[in-house]
Amino acid sequence: MRRSPWATLAVLALAQFIVVLDVTIVNVALPDIQADLNFSADTLQWVISAYTLLFGGFLLLGGRMADLLGPRRVFVAGLLLFGVTSLVAGLSDSPGFLIGARAVQGLGGALLSPAALAILTVTFAHGRDRNIAMGVWGGLAGLGGTLGVVAGGVLVDALSWQWVFFVNVPIVIALVAVIPVFVPDTRHNTDGPRTFDTVGAVLGTSGLLAIVYGVVRAEPKGWGSPEVVGFLGGGVILLALFVWVESRSSAPLVPLRLFRSRALSVSSVSLALNGAGFLSMFFLTAIYLQQVRGDSALEAGVHFLPMGGAAVLGAVVASQLVQRVGTRTVQLAGAVLSVLGLLLLSRADATGSYAAQLLPGFLLFGAGIIGVGVPAQIAAVSEVEHHEAGAASGAVTTMYQVGGALGLAIVTTLSITRTTDALSHGVAQQQALVEGFQRGILIAALFAVANVLVTLTTPQIQPTTEQLAEAAAAA
Missing domain, CATH: 1.20.5 (Single alpha-helices involved in coiled-coils or other helix-helix interfaces)
Structure with missing residues (x-):
């Protein structure tokens, strides 16, 4: 049966869209989840970390399974697991139950995402069509992150926090129904050691x-x-x-020889620091907007939108600039913007205006975070053999997710310690929360400062159009 490759792309991109959406859509629901399920301040972060750690930790295994078992089979399995655990997460009645569901949901995403990308790369031949497909893939994934905060706000305010998980279920059912029609069942790779590691x-x-x-x-x-x-x-x-x-291992998940490449090693560290800064800022600010400034979930989501818009614009600008001035220059500028944005956000209090205290920081940080991500993804694959580009992209994507989870743990722990100390000294709860938020954002800014220093050691690379397309897909 002849299939339209663009219809295949639509199915794959929608699946990737909900995987990315699920990172940000949950953030604005955190205060309601905390109140309803009686999460403590230090365990609430596991709603995010359980997902990102399992997603990052098993991403490379998902790619290997797609190679050996066939990408469509693994894609369907991951999609079903993602849908079932979304339903279970929405039905959760305790912190442990929700955290467990989120962990398995991350595993579903780790199977789904690399399998979808593998199908996409065999559906479109090298050249203009694949570049367009990769651009659509990466663009929709970025849009998922931006729209997630607003969609989450709408669902929480209009229905309940459970619906940030339930919304995935009908989408998954529809995708599974159309996969046999629109997604080809490509033969799996039979070369080399047949081990999953x-x-x-x-x-x-x-x-x-x-x-x-x-x-x-x-x-x-x-x-x-x-x-x-x-x-x-x-x-x-x-x-x-x-x-x-x-x-x-004869077939390792991570070929350690890849890290002999200075560009890949430095990019991995840079993206881990980028993930640490982003996930920490998002988590702390979502709670701060609602618990300190009194935003509804929807208002908090809308207040995040300019940051998403700045990131989308930053991606376009960064993609153009790296071909003119090189990756290191753009990455350094992005890291500096991230530092400035976080420093501005760290000055926010309980009463200042959004336009004065938050908007400038959001705009700078949104542009900065993507200004680091685009050139770092390009540099990561620049010095490896073409047949190992997938492994290199998987490694740095894993580092981004893992860095985000580790950074969030550090920032949240130090933020809560500051809030607890302030409360023990008689500071009012609202002011104590402000002080905890400000300390946490400053720690995130230290990650961004470290990224500036790391970026100074990365090589200067002027990428091809093909490398830009691959970076858009991996971002």
């Missing part, structure tokens, strides 16, 4: 979960407590075992 994926993800848990527990227990030291130490040991397993 599940041990590597489990070790790496478990190590990261242990470290994040240890950081989170540091606020109530103290950094020197046996529980915190045990989890942090155990996480480091698991990650060391992950590196050992990968170095000895």
